[in-house]
Amino acid sequence: MQKSSRLAIYALIELASNPDRQISAAEIGAKYRVSAHHLAKVLLTLGRAGLVQSIRGVGGGYTFTGNAKRLTLLEIISLFEDTSTKCKLSDPSKATNEEWVLFDVSKEINDITMSTYSSISIATLLKQVERRKNSKTSKKDMAPAQF
Amino acid sequence: MPDTVEEQSLDNALSIRRATTDHLKHVTDLDARITGKSKPEYWQDIFERYASRRVDQRFFLVAEPGDGTADTGILGLIAGEVRGWEFGSEPCGWIFAVSVDPDYRQQGIGEALFEAMVDEFRKAGIPKVRTMVRRQNPLHMSFFRSEGMVAGPYIQLEMNLEEG
Numbered sequence: 063m064q065k066s067s068r069l070a071i072y073a074l075i076e077l078a079s080n081p082d083r084q085i086s087a088a089e090i091g092a093k094y095r096v097s098a099h100h101l102a103k104v105l106l107t108l109g110r111a112g113l114v115q116s117i118r119g120v121g122g123g124y125t126f127t128g129n130a131k132r133l134t135l136l137e138i139i140s141l142f143e144d145t146s147t148k149c150k151l152s153d154p155s156k157a158t159n160e161e162w163v164l165f166d167v168s169k170e171i172n173d174i175t176m177s178t179y180s181s182i183s184i185a186t187l188l189k190q191v192e193r194r195k196n197s198k199t200s201k202k203d204m205a206p207a208q209f
Numbered sequence: 210m211p212d213t214v215e216e217q218s219l220d221n222a223l224s225i226r227r228a229t230t231d232h233l234k235h236v237t238d239l240d241a242r243i244t245g246k247s248k249p250e251y252w253q254d255i256f257e258r259y260a261s262r263r264v265d266q267r268f269f270l271v272a273e274p275g276d277g278t279a280d281t282g283i284l285g286l287i288a289g290e291v292r293g294w295e296f297g298s299e300p301c302g303w304i305f306a307v308s309v310d311p312d313y314r315q316q317g318i319g320e321a322l323f324e325a326m327v328d329e330f331r332k333a334g335i336p337k338v339r340t341m342v343r344r345q346n347p348l349h350m351s352f353f354r355s356e357g358m359v360a361g362p363y364i365q366l367e368m369n370l371e372e373g
């Protein structure tokens with residue numbers, strides 16, 4: 063997953079879990095230790111997609127305008143990267159058996175990735191965050207997974 | 210799910226209990242409505258194995274409207290069992306069917322059935338629940354994810370067996 067997609071998901075989690083508050087890019091940036099400038103760019107894309115609304119002025123910021131139960135990770139990621147499962151062989155008509163076999167392996171992996179992203183909504187992520195907070199065996203000490 | 214389905218609201222309480230042979234027809238009917246295929250023999254067989262034998266390890270639960278005393282049909286079902294030692298796995302709770310009447314979906318019946326099943330597994334001393342769903346089925350995928358299930362350490366593999 064690319065950095066912009068990750069920032070978008072953090073921002074949407076933050077806004078969706080605080081429905082009655084306007085939150086600035088700086089505040090989200092501080093919480094997730096990421097650049098507010100990069101976040102502002104990401105939020106612009108989310109705004110164009112109708113997922114957030116920005117309110118200008120003192121105390122201004124962003125609010126979530128999407129449907130948390132239906133908005134999936136795949137829809138968010140697709141705003142920032144090419145998630146299509148189209149054939150990435152340069153010229154399928156000339157591809158060798160070796161190329162096809164390797165292509166099948168990548169497709170297998172990609173199919174799992176895409177169906178995983180499309181089955182997880184923002185609401186489901188929020189529930190996971192709560193479960194993690196409440197779990198007795200907090201995984202805080204575990205090394206973060208690589209993206 | 211087609212958008213034209215008129216949703217019924219669940220005004221009364223819901224009761225979840227173990228299926229008995231009285232439910233066989235309702236279960237077969239609900240499955241036929243959902244899958245478009247009636248499989249009375251399959252369900253008869255499942256009932257013989259899951260609703261009457263080794264019931265401390267096999268669970269077939271149904272959701273009914275109200276207190277479940279009226280013979281009004283069922284709103285949903287869930288089936289599972291304790292499975293052990295497949296490829297060296299510790300015994301786990303395995304869910305192999307969950308369905309809710311299309312007219313009564315998205316009102317928490319699926320979740321109530323899932324929780325009742327998980328309770329049965331806990332009572333049987335089982336610390337983990339597993340299932341296998343079609344990746345292409347967004348309803349099952351989103352549902353189980355929403356209940357907190359994530360990909361486990363196993364992966365399903367398969368191969369075509371050519372004829373001849």
Ligand SMILES: CC(C)(COP(=O)(O)OP(=O)(O)OC[C@H]1O[C@@H](n2cnc3c(N)ncnc32)[C@H](O)[C@@H]1OP(=O)(O)O)[C@@H](O)C(=O)NCCC(=O)NCCS
Pocket residue numbers: 131132185186243244307308309310313314315316317318319320321346348349351352353355356
């Ligand atoms: C999967 C199924 C059992 C869910 O039952 P349900 O009673 O509608 O589920 P619930 O109302 O308890 O929903 C629990 C969670 O699942 C998820 N979910 C349920 N329906 C969903 C949908 N249409 N889209 C996205 N997520 C959904 C939601 O996260 C929901 O949580 P929420 O209520 O906080 O939004 C039901 O949709 C079903 O029977 N589907 C048929 C599956 C099938 O194809 N069967 C045929 C082959 S076996």
